[in-house]
Amino acid sequence: MKNNMFEVLRNKAFRSLFTAQVFSDLGNWLDFIAIQVVVAYHWNLGEEAIAAVIIVLALPWVVIGPFASVFVERMSKKQVMIATLLLRAVFVAGLFFSPNLYILLMFLLLKSTAGALYDPARQAMIREIVDEEDLPRAVTLSQLSLNSMKIIGPALGAGLISVFGEKSPFLFEIGGFLLGTAFLFLLPSTGDMPLTVDKNKPAVEKPGFKKELAEGIRHIFNVPVLKVSVILTAAALFIIFLYDGLFVFIAKEIGFNGESFGLLVSAVGLGSVVGSILLGSWTRWKSLPVQLMSASALFSGLLIACIGLGGHKVFTLADWGWLSGAFLLGALGASQSVPYGFVLQSETPGHLMARVSAAASALQTFSMLVAPAAGALLAKAIGVPNVLLLAGAATTLLGAGVLSAYLSRRKTVHTKAGA
Structure with a gap:
């Protein structure tokens, strides 16, 4: 039994795919600061412009991704990834030369659309080139890339801006x-080569577009562990993004200034990276992924509620205490995202991978899209600390409910087996 998650990189095909993913994930976040700097400082636009940027980035994953995934599965995954990555380079060049917000939003929409096509093809390719026993490690490395680049990308982008100017991240x-x-x-x-056709065998009519799309969505709801994982992740993401945009305000309440706030965010990101590495080294969790996800949600909720109580000055901590809590929150987040990625891969047949992945991403991105507005409305109505308390309670109840249901089901199965 291999314990080192990096063992999967001995697979030459996966090594090439993973390296390409690192550059792709870095590109998703490298311009994150640059876009905001251009919009808010160079063009002197306000909150509505930043909100438009966020909506345009998320919209293709909700609207275009599930439909386009049907066509992705009919095409060569390798060619789809090559084409979409090259197109993203072209669209980033468009961002570099954008003279105003409207042109910028157009190229952002195109770039995000290409990303929504790239990811289902990547997920399907993992399924094709990685053995079943190596799936947990492959998924963990993919999540490690995603989580790491959320920290490295913006930080590197900010550094490039300070040295080479506000638009330099686009060139890199x-x-x-x-x-x-x-x-x-x-x-x-x-897996991409067309099948040999037997001329003596009657042709089988391909299912229509709507039927193929429905087949991918139906698969999610026909596989209980996958259905629970997708819904649990979507609900958790909604709760996270309910308070995520308010994090800067709660940081002020617990004593962090503008400079040290970056440390708090980095602690969350670092925790997610360390959590991903630990899960890649210890893979026993793959026999109980939903239980791990729900237990992580339960404890995450308690931490979120504690931050809300800190905002109410119920108790205070030194900076290192809050940073430790943020680190733990990130590690628990990895304990949800990595098992989810494994369930998605292991419970989905290869020919459905793109469609199922895109449908799940659409549901989760929709949750992320509507949550910030709901969080802002709640903050005005009940205050930022109370939003954290509400989000923490909801996360804990969600995790406890799913965990309790699974433990009860397991107990029932064992009782029946022993009868």
Whole structure:
């Protein structure tokens, strides 16, 4: 039994795919600060413009991704990834030359659409090139890339801006996408070659677009562990993004200034990276992924509620105490995202991977899209600390409810088996 999650990188095909993903994930976050700097400082636009940027970034994952995934599965996954990564490089060049917000939003929409096509193809390719026993490690490394780049990307982007100017991250991002594309060319075409057709055998009519789309969605609801994982993740993301935009305000309440707030956010990100590494080294959780996800939600909720109580000055902590709590919150987040990725891969047949992945992403991105507005309304009505308390209670109840249901089900199964 291999315990080192990096063992999967001995698989040459996965190594090429993973390297391309690192450049892709870095590109998703490298321009995060640059876009906001251009919109808020260079063009002197307000909150509505930033909100428009966030909506345009998320919309393709909800609207376009599930429908486009049907076509992705009919095409070569390798070619889809190469084409979309190259297109993203072109669209980032458009961001660099954008003269106003409207042109910027157009290229952001195009870039995000290409990303919504790239990811289902990547998920399907993992399924094709990685053995069943290596899936937990492959999924963990993918999550490690996603979580790491959420920290490295914005930090590197900010550094590039300070040295080379506000639009410089776009140029480095283009270079990263081109390097990622070079690694994609090293992928094998296994599974992408057309099947040999027997002329004596009657042709089987392909199912229509609507039927194929429905098949992917139906698969989620026909597999109990996958259905619970998708819904649990969507609900958890809604709760997270309910308070995520308010984090800067609660940080003020618990004593963090503008400079030290970055440390708090980085602590969450660092925790998610460390959590991903630990889960990659210890893979026994793969026999009980939903239980791990729900237990993590339960304890995450308690931490979130504690932050809300800190905002009410019920108790105070030194900075290192709050930073430790933020680190733990990030690690618990990884304990939800990594098992979810494993369930998605292990419970979905290869020919449905793109459609199921895109449908799940659409549901989760929709949760992330509507939650910030709900959080802002709640903050005005009941105050920021109370939103944290509400989010913490909801997360704990969600985790406890799912965990209790699974433990009861397991007890019933054992009782029947012993009868």
